[in-house]
Amino acid sequence: MPLRRARLHLGTSRLRYARTITVVMTLLLSIAVPVLLYAQTTAELVTYRQLRLSDGTVEATSVNYRFAFNTITSASIGSVTFEVCQNYQYEQGDPCTPPAGFRGGGATLVSSIPYADFTYNPASTDNRIVISRPAASPVTPQPLTFELEGVTNPSAVGSYYVRIQTHASTDGSGPQIDYGIVIFATNIGIDITTEVPPYLLFCTGITIDGYNCGTAEGSFISFGELSSQASRSATSQMLASTNAPYGYSITLAGETMTAGNNVIPAMTGNPSSVGVSQFGINSRQNTNPSVGSDPEGPGLTNATSGYNTPNSFRFQSGDIIASNSNTDDYRKFTVSYLVNVNSSQPPGRYVATISYICLGSF
């Protein structure tokens, strides 16, 4: 009987002990719950919060999202979440509707200022990006900046909301410390189109005033009576310009001076020789004889080799006498013609018909 009493007594004490524990736990719980609730409701709104996009067009890929905000609460932060929603969050816990087409999962955190130990957390989803650090560390109120790379914009034009939350946990879970919402807007870009029409300006004449083809005059050159005692020379002019991306070329076409079967030989890049039958042209200012001018105008095209040496003349049908591999502004060429004859050059009316063909390379 004494043993049984002792056990009964022990049972009563356990019962009292359990009851005491229950009361204490209840008290603790009644204190802790309001504190926890208070902690949830006193999360602060981060200030100076913004989201800058590198591309605001719909469906743009590889977009950089740069978040910046100032924390308010001094606390240990282990993670930050960015939840992108189509709807606004009126109350904490409001469901988030992911924007169609938005993909933030798999983004890369390329910048984290000033705390470099944040990394992209694989627990992220397409519309809830989590960045975290190995362990929560204290963060005093200060500006934080995080830049994500490789985000795909929503597929529709509109405004979208990003819920920013800081957490003590290192995986974006648990209560928020600070929070805030930023908005970004997607649009379609402005597509500008215009056309630059192709043109090739080219004209010839004995004279051309300025760079105006409308003033080109004359197409006949007379050397007068040829002499074995003196050179005969004359000039004509050409004006060219083009926006052909690959420039233009002027080709010489025609034959040397002839009179029936009698020919004045074409020059091959020789100086003038009085008393020697020869016919040639160049596009430079010459002193022997004194004839011609160098090319002029804002353009850059020059005569080609063979026609670009002062006092050296050449005439070869099919030769390109001037060319440029780029677009070129106005360029006026003065073509000098030289003819000499020897004393045995058969008499006759020597003529030559010369064509200049300008070809643009578009």
Place this chain on the structure above:
Amino acid sequence: MTLRSIAKRTSYLLVIAAFALAIVSAVRPEPVSAYGLLSSRSIKMSSSANGATNTAYAVGFTTVTAGQTVGSVVIKFCANNPIMGDACTAPTGFNTNKATLSLNSQTGNITGLTLDTVTSTANVVVLTRTAGAVANGPVTFVLGNGTNNGLTNPTNSNVTFYARILIFASSTPDVTTPSNENSATDAGGTAMSTANVLNVTAKVQETLVFCVYTGINCASGGSAVALGDSNGVLSDTTVTYTSNANFDLASNALGGVNVRLKGDTLTSGAFTIDPYSGAACSADSVLTSVERFGLRVSTAGAGQTALAPYSCLAGNHGFDVASTNTTYGNPMVTTTGATDRSSSVLELAAKAAGTTEAGIYTSTLQLIATATY
């Protein structure tokens, strides 16, 4: 006369006397209240919130007894009723705060009242003056200034409480004996009530409206801009051709909104049209040797400010290609704070030179709005 008859007569006399006394007692009128009933009496509270402190009570009434001598005005605050002569139960939590209570804005014929902080109690305010005759008329004064002194309202919400306004000839009235209230020359009751304070909450969500369009408005949309003559061709190398695009912007962002311009100049394959250069506006050219692409904010919406090199006068444009080609583009328009919805107009401009390579040139410009909340 026998002793018995004497006793009988005596008893008759006693009965008659008793009846007479009863009749006299029944006929004799009770003493009636002597005070006149104050008219137009009111007490306006600066706050009806229960427990509100530093509450000002604006008292008003009109005296009715002509030429009465006024030595004091007493206001008793009671929870039970405003009936003169009845015991007064102080409202729960109510306090006149007599030590700090100020008396303000006295008007009317009862002049020179001062607060008697000795006689006053937690629910009785005694105002005294040098006794003297007063002509009838409206009287007003305010107890407390409503800022740093005043009365403390009853702490129960939505509860009625009463005030008895009493005018005595004496400057030292007895305010503790209920029956003495009947000796007032003028008196009257009024009622007040505390009430629940309506807590109104509203939320203003962050907003950002940003719409880029080439039509007549945002709803009409459009994103294509053709620069040039009627055929969209830069046909005249002396002419700068322009065309417009628009954007609407609205935000309640405290830190304002930056609209950034991002994109490249007009290109056609490997060929480009030189943009207006630098961080400042440049004048349009008529030289055939000059090619240009750029824009200006020809109309900035209300609250929006165009930034260089886009804040150009007519005939000038800009395009800071070194900045527009960066990751986040070049700031083009800004607001200093929240701005209502307004529209801005962008004037896009292009000119070909004689040497501008032939081709179809395109550019896609992005406008990116960044709000700071």
